[in-house]
Amino acid sequence: MRRAYIERQRQAGRRALAVLPVHHPRELLTAHGVLGVELWGPPGPPRGDGAGRLQAYVCAVARNALAFLQAGGARAVDGVLFPHTCDSIQGLAALAADFGGVAGRTLVFQHPRGGARPSARAFALAELRNLSSALAELTGAPLDPARLGWALGLHAEIDACRAALLDGRARLPMDDAALYALLRRGEWLWPEEHLAELGAARALLAPAPVQRGVPVLVTGYVPEPAGLLPALAGAGLYLAADDYAAVGRRVVRAVPAGGEPFLALVERMLAAPPCPTRGTDQGERIRWLVGLAERSGARGVLVHVQKFCEPELFDVPAIKAAFAGRGLPVLVLEGELERELSGQAETRLEAFGEMLRRAA
Amino acid sequence: MILRRTQYELARRVVGPTLLRLEAWQKARARSGRGPRGGPFGPPLESTRKLKELLSLHYLAGRYADGAVPVAWVTSGFPVELLRPLGFHAVYPENHAAMCGVQRIVPELSDAVEQQGYSRDLCSYARTDLGSVVTGKTPAGRLPRPDLLCCCTNICQTVLYWYKALAAHFQVPLVLVDTPYVYGEVRAHDLPYVRAQLEELVAVAERVAGRRVDPEELRAVTVRAREGSRLWGECLATSRARPAPWTGFDGFFHMAPIVALRGGEECNAYYRLLRDELQDRVKRGIGGIREERHRLLWDNLPMWFAVRELSTLLAERGFNFACTSYTNAWAEAGVQVDPADPYGSAARAYTHVILNQDLSNRLGILRRLAREYSCDGAVLHSDRSCKPYSIGQVDLRERLARELSVKVLLLDADHSDPRAWAAEPGENRLTAFMESFG
Ligand code: SF4
Ligand code: SF4
Numbered sequence: 001m002r003r004a005y006i007e008r009q010r011q012a013g014r015r016a017l018a019v020l021p022v023h024h025p026r027e028l029l030t031a032h033g034v035l036g037v038e039l040w041g042p043p044g045p046p047r048g049d050g051a052g053r054l055q056a057y058v059c060a061v062a063r064n065a066l067a068f069l070q071a072g073g074a075r076a077v078d079g080v081l082f083p084h085t086c087d088s089i090q091g092l093a094a095l096a097a098d099f100g101g102v103a104g105r106t107l108v109f110q111h112p113r114g115g116a117r118p119s120a121r122a123f124a125l126a127e128l129r130n131l132s133s134a135l136a137e138l139t140g141a142p143l144d145p146a147r148l149g150w151a152l153g154l155h156a157e158i159d160a161c162r163a164a165l166l167d168g169r170a171r172l173p174m175d176d177a178a179l180y181a182l183l184r185r186g187e188w189l190w191p192e193e194h195l196a197e198l199g200a201a202r203a204l205l206a207p208a209p210v211q212r213g214v215p216v217l218v219t220g221y222v223p224e225p226a227g228l229l230p231a232l233a234g235a236g237l238y239l240a241a242d243d244y245a246a247v248g249r250r251v252v253r254a255v256p257a258g259g260e261p262f263l264a265l266v267e268r269m270l271a272a273p274p275c276p277t278r279g280t281d282q283g284e285r286i287r288w289l290v291g292l293a294e295r296s297g298a299r300g301v302l303v304h305v306q307k308f309c310e311p312e313l314f315d316v317p318a319i320k321a322a323f324a325g326r327g328l329p330v331l332v333l334e335g336e337l338e339r340e341l342s343g344q345a346e347t348r349l350e351a352f353g354e355m356l357r358r359a360a
Numbered sequence: 361m362i363l364r365r366t367q368y369e370l371a372r373r374v375v376g377p378t379l380l381r382l383e384a385w386q387k388a389r390a391r392s393g394r395g396p397r398g399g400p401f402g403p404p405l406e407s408t409r410k411l412k413e414l415l416s417l418h419y420l421a422g423r424y425a426d427g428a429v430p431v432a433w434v435t436s437g438f439p440v441e442l443l444r445p446l447g448f449h450a451v452y453p454e455n456h457a458a459m460c461g462v463q464r465i466v467p468e469l470s471d472a473v474e475q476q477g478y479s480r481d482l483c484s485y486a487r488t489d490l491g492s493v494v495t496g497k498t499p500a501g502r503l504p505r506p507d508l509l510c511c512c513t514n515i516c517q518t519v520l521y522w523y524k525a526l527a528a529h530f531q532v533p534l535v536l537v538d539t540p541y542v543y544g545e546v547r548a549h550d551l552p553y554v555r556a557q558l559e560e561l562v563a564v565a566e567r568v569a570g571r572r573v574d575p576e577e578l579r580a581v582t583v584r585a586r587e588g589s590r591l592w593g594e595c596l597a598t599s600r601a602r603p604a605p606w607t608g609f610d611g612f613f614h615m616a617p618i619v620a621l622r623g624g625e626e627c628n629a630y631y632r633l634l635r636d637e638l639q640d641r642v643k644r645g646i647g648g649i650r651e652e653r654h655r656l657l658w659d660n661l662p663m664w665f666a667v668r669e670l671s672t673l674l675a676e677r678g679f680n681f682a683c684t685s686y687t688n689a690w691a692e693a694g695v696q697v698d699p700a701d702p703y704g705s706a707a708r709a710y711t712h713v714i715l716n717q718d719l720s721n722r723l724g725i726l727r728r729l730a731r732e733y734s735c736d737g738a739v740l741h742s743d744r745s746c747k748p749y750s751i752g753q754v755d756l757r758e759r760l761a762r763e764l765s766v767k768v769l770l771l772d773a774d775h776s777d778p779r780a781w782a783a784e785p786g787e788n789r790l791t792a793f794m795e796s797f798g
Contacts, residue, residue: 052754054751055744055750055753057481057747057750058747086517087747088747088751090541091752094541094719094751095751110541113513117557120538123553279520279536282528283528310747311517316477317473317477317478318528320477
């Protein structure tokens, strides 16, 4: 279905790029008329000739992506964009560029790490202009600055809707599975279509809470396998606050006002929530998470990480300690991008749910 | 402060050297009457005694450094030249973790942080260091508390996550040099970014040290750092001779000063001594192993906990590691620093370290090393802890074997956690690899 959608978009004159996780300037892609199709895995064991090119101690996100790309998974698009998320994605980008296996162009986007220093702002600006030139080459047309202004506005609206749905989660008459299916369609839909869907969901927000489960905060990488969400519901829980790198951590709430579009884009990037893959300070991240938990009334915290994912794993002890100090139970669930939720994970979720329900 | 400073200087200049001389004299007495080291190795390097002395002094002084001088904990790829003129005592947690690896105390230190929720899948250097911080256990006696944490991502992103955890623990400033990854060539905006960060970090370091960088002193440190890297390169280059006058495994130990004491005169004096000894061995035909039949290239970090076993296994069959990409890295970056332009040249040099360059570059380095050192095989250590070094090795193995017509082995292990090394199957694989040479 996704392949057919991409094909229709290309027939309508757009270009398409497969995009590896996580942070990248979607606004810029939109402004250039390029559809970004994000590649989180795909779930399941890696298959095909590329499966053995990365060692088993590299995370499944990188291994599966390589196997998928080498098996021709990117044939439907015009190239692949690698944001410099971590050592694994960086290594993957180097592999793809140097040793083949990926049809079409490979583009990279290196975001500055370590917060909003003057050097970081200048680098982000140069990097965005650099990517813009590469996109102009891909599409054969230079960027119209007015289009970037328009794209910024469009993505700000999308973020406003996403923030309304996530922050008003308790008042949204939708289960987690349906909500996340909607939110994650933004990973591949053309943004105007996605905004229309989000707007429709936003209209459903009730004036008072409608969710009956125990609210929990989730922090982690990506809500895969999809079976996790029904399992949470089965345990009597719902995701009241989201800090998934794939979802909530990309919603910019404080939208900087106007100005030169590239500068505004830099400010938008820097205003995104703290994320270890962007090298943000641990204390800042903890304050952010505590704020999310408090605002949502979360009664427990689910830390949902990928095995071998160093950016996330290094913060786990600090997260555990911070919430233990506040009396909020924490469950750490580690996955390997399986297709199905393991029986063991399901049991642990059930036990966690039972404990939270008893305490509620 | 004055008392602390006096203790620090006494440890560095008087007590340390005296104790070490005494220890050396006792060891020499105990050795007297015994013949040279037996087994498959050549006679031991005389310089090793001086190396131990140098490192012991550094760690001994470190015990008294906090409160006496500003202390920085620094990643191995950080441009330390910029800190030296401010009087920082630099601690290298990676170097310290390697020491813990050699002493096989990594599992114990790692267990301590695994209990706090750190995953065993994280880099074992980071686990070792954090474990040492939590437990206070260290073979160095004591590590001084940092006033500043200095991290450069030119070796990996892991160091950033690790140092962020340290910053949260010690509640001290963390300065970061974020080096854009190099695909082929650097782009126009890469080096200005790195240079600007160097200027930003110096401002923070000056605040912490309470003094300004003296440009003359910076120039002098840069001259010494470049000289140190050049000398280290000369030491390594002696292994182009047949037989190589030392083993690649020796090189792993003797690289400590260029990592931890770069920019100081004691580092350079040491490498002059080592170079002269190695060159003399070359002249006299003395090898690192008694009978060198095959010369290999080693890629990636060593397995610190198994260096002795592996070097013996190899030496007994006439195999020596004539060169290693890891030790070579320290000879290549440092020579690019230029006293006439300390910031600009540091930006260039530190952005171009091997792990910050794409796989074509890396393949080029391995290919060149294998040719220059006349290697007839290579072992690529697939290091579970070190993703940036290990990703791509499956392809590198195939390319090296094809392009150079040499035998290449991919060996799964870890650089300092012995729990990730299956000794028997691993040694069997190495043995089978050596037997394939006929
Ligand atoms: S899961 Fe973690 S390690 Fe893997 S690609 Fe994503 S950020 Fe990198
Ligand atoms: S061993 Fe590898 S991952 Fe660990 S600190 Fe060194 S370069 Fe980074």
